[in-house]
Amino acid sequence: MGPFSKKKNEEKQKSVQRFYALLKALMDELFAYAPKSKHVKMPFNVSFGLVYDDRDSLFFTGVDKKTGRKMYLYNVRIIGRMFEEKRQAMLEDRTTDTLFAWISDVCTLYISPFVYDYVENVQHRGQGAVDRTTRQIVKGFIDSLKVDPKLKHVLDTIRDEPTQDQKS
Secondary structure, three states: OHHHHHHHHHHHHHHHHHHHHHHHHHHHHHHHHHHHOOOOOOOEEEEEEEEOOOOOOOEEEEEEEOOEEEEEEEEHHHHHHHHHHHHHHHHOOOOHHHHHHHHHHHHHHHHHHHHHHHHHOOOOOOOOHHHHHHHHHHHHHHHHHOOOOHHHHHHOOOOOOOOOHOOO
């Protein structure tokens, strides 16, 4: 292994870590925002997380053997594939529109199972109400992500770390 491949491998590892940090921060903040929006009641006493799985399912549920808590896990492989499909468009876009469209898609994936469960099964409303509620939650979250200084850390995860030249 030469010095170039080692450096490339380190860069790839940093990119993977930033991607994971972005997904985790989005999940945490969206799930904190959703109940405040008064549109959906999130399950309590559960764990949320990310998992890499070769199956084509995006969403997994299970029970943590140690704590007995229900777990909701999202497949990072599928979310990463969504990112790769839009990556070229993001690079060509001179604005942040494509990036925020992808973030909206991810947030929709995160929140839709809970919106469906609450709106359809608890409130006994139809699929149209589920879709509207999901859009309202995601739009409100994206709007707050763009302007709320408390959420700045979420987008900071994807910024490049300053190089030595930029620090001086």
